[in-house]
Amino acid sequence: MEIQRIIIAPSYKKENGLWVLHIDTSLLPSEFNLVEQSLVSIPPQEVGGNHKHPRQEAFIATNKDLVLYWLDKKGKHEETMLISDNLTIFIMPPYLPHAVFNKSTISNALLYEFADDKQHNVETIKII
DSSP states (O other), rough: OEEEEEEEOOOOEEEEEEEEEOOOGGGGGGOOOOOOOEEEEEEETTEEEEOSSSSSSSEESSSSSSSEEEETTTTTEESSBBBBTEEEEEOOOOOOEEEEEEOOOOOOOOEEEEEEEESSSSSEEOOO
């Protein structure tokens, strides 16, 4: 159960740092069957997830404060979700325990989430 990472380029970017990403299914691998899309707001110092479930998910972080955690046979892992302003899609396999932490102390962080099924059979797992 490996996490897949796909670096994506913004649809366009200006010299002042502004960027735009058109969100559509072409960002996802062709075998990803999109059923739901959500925009998740995670408050400062809070966690989203801390669970596992049968659906596959894909995440795009919008700032450098979001950290992805997951558990596999090798143990606990963590990875900053936006490195050097490279937008990355993190594809989480089914049943892989995961959580996303907002390490900011002052602002909410937005996470764009794709899923291949409705949320169901969620098992809480304390990761962080």
